[in-house]
Amino acid sequence: MAEIKQVLVPDIGDYKDVSIIEVMVKAGDTIKAEDNLVTLETDKAAMDVPSPYSGVIKEMKVKVGDKVSQGSLILLLESSDAATAPMKTDKPAAPVSAPASAPAPVAAKPAAAVPVAVQTSQAVVAEAKAHASPAIRRFARELGVQITQVKGSGEKGRVTKDDVQNFVKAALAQPRGATGGNGLQVLAMPVVDFAKFGAIEIRPLSRIKKLSGANLHRNWVTIPHITQFDEADITEMEAFRKELNVEYVKQNIKITPLAFMLKAVVVALQQFPEFNASLDASGENLVLKQYFHIGVAVDTPDGLMVPVLRDVDKKGIVQLAKELGEVSARAREKKITAAEMQGGCFSISSLGGIGGTAFTPIINAPELAILGVSKASIKPMHQDDTFVARLMLPLSLSYDHRVIDGAAAARFIVFLTQVLADVRRLAL
Numbered sequence: 001m002a003e004i005k006q007v008l009v010p011d012i013g014d015y016k017d018v019s020i021i022e023v024m025v026k027a028g029d030t031i032k033a034e035d036n037l038v039t040l041e042t043d044k045a046a047m048d049v050p051s052p053y054s055g056v057i058k059e060m061k062v063k064v065g066d067k068v069s070q071g072s073l074i075l076l077l078e079s080s081d082a083a084t085a086p087m088k089t090d091k092p093a094a095p096v097s098a099p100a101s102a103p104a105p106v107a108a109k110p111a112a113a114v115p116v117a118v119q120t121s122q123a124v125v126a127e128a129k130a131h132a133s134p135a136i137r138r139f140a141r142e143l144g145v146q147i148t149q150v151k152g153s154g155e156k157g158r159v160t161k162d163d164v165q166n167f168v169k170a171a172l173a174q175p176r177g178a179t180g181g182n183g184l185q186v187l188a189m190p191v192v193d194f195a196k197f198g199a200i201e202i203r204p205l206s207r208i209k210k211l212s213g214a215n216l217h218r219n220w221v222t223i224p225h226i227t228q229f230d231e232a233d234i235t236e237m238e239a240f241r242k243e244l245n246v247e248y249v250k251q252n253i254k255i256t257p258l259a260f261m262l263k264a265v266v267v268a269l270q271q272f273p274e275f276n277a278s279l280d281a282s283g284e285n286l287v288l289k290q291y292f293h294i295g296v297a298v299d300t301p302d303g304l305m306v307p308v309l310r311d312v313d314k315k316g317i318v319q320l321a322k323e324l325g326e327v328s329a330r331a332r333e334k335k336i337t338a339a340e341m342q343g344g345c346f347s348i349s350s351l352g353g354i355g356g357t358a359f360t361p362i363i364n365a366p367e368l369a370i371l372g373v374s375k376a377s378i379k380p381m382h383q384d385d386t387f388v389a390r391l392m393l394p395l396s397l398s399y400d401h402r403v404i405d406g407a408a409a410a411r412f413i414v415f416l417t418q419v420l421a422d423v424r425r426l427a428l
């Protein structure tokens, strides 16, 4: 016959008013003897309280945050005498998670509270240091998750069941090959109350920044970037550009160094086809492209946009300058469509109109490389036993080292500087 039993906090040693940091069951649950009910935490250790009986929970008498001592009522349980096998409750609880400075527990006690087997292997000791209940650690182990890698969102940073599930979901959502076997493990950012140090203003990130930020972050952490630097002597190119600008001013076309860069990059891509490629979804094949669409990073008041200029190989410098002017104006007016930002083979990010000597641009995946252009300046260059003043353009080529070797990148950028130094080569 069913009987309502009281489940009490067992002997927990000298501790009193101990916090309940996790409740694993709820009214209506059917439980077996030894199923964990709640986790208690003292300032030194955490301990699970298992049920002494099997049955159905009629009513919970505690919640997370409550303080309990030995004898406090945890819940009411309907149990049948036949199915009930009460456990002894006279043994103290063993600690299951402890501060790093405390010795690791070496053996479970045959106690009513916390009968958790704790082994002495390094791995298990490390787990014991993680801030999580034994039930959650067991749950994590069953899913093959190292509990020490899971960021806890519970009280005092405790790892909860949701944290473990979210960790697994996040790991499954990673693109294949995006992370190593252990995933990307970083410390959580500290939560800082900036207002403590002075006046502040909260400004939400723009939609573009949120979208581009997520992409930049993914590309930054999943692609092994290397950046190769060089300088191109653009003295002659600049003289030619100025002539062209005088010629085209009436047509309202402004020719900046970037139009030449677009053309020069395409000549380099034709010479080094593996830069005009992407890895396929399996990460095992290179997709070599026979078209030359180049993305150009445009700085807009709302954030970075990268519209793509199509078929740059088929267009002349003046036409490219015109398109560049139009597309960057439309980007700044938020009139660029998503389709116009797709299909790029390679990108150029030019900060030359602003300044700086070099930077390390982030690859615009699934492209394999990106060229950063900084501000040209006159420098003394050694030529024929003398120093001559030349206009030097700093270039920064970031490339995906999974596909492109350092030597290939050096050859690519040297070739590019040669083309820019003698723009007649653009016609070859």
Ligand code: CAO
Pocket: 255, 256, 257, 258, 259, 296, 297, 298, 299, 300, 304, 324, 328, 349, 350, 351, 352, 353, 354, 361, 362, 373, 374, 375, 376, 377, 393
């Ligand atoms: N060296 C020296 N001067 C340069 C130069 C360079 N590398 N590049 C451009 N200039 C000059 C131009 O000739 C122009 O001079 P004048 O006004 O005297 O003719 C001036 O700088 C301004 O050029 P611009 O920036 O308007 O034009 P652009 O074609 O060089 O660039 C665009 C167009 C859209 C790329 C640019 O406006 C822009 O948005 N740049 C920022 C891109 C960005 O944010 N990149 C970082 C992304 S994070 O990786």
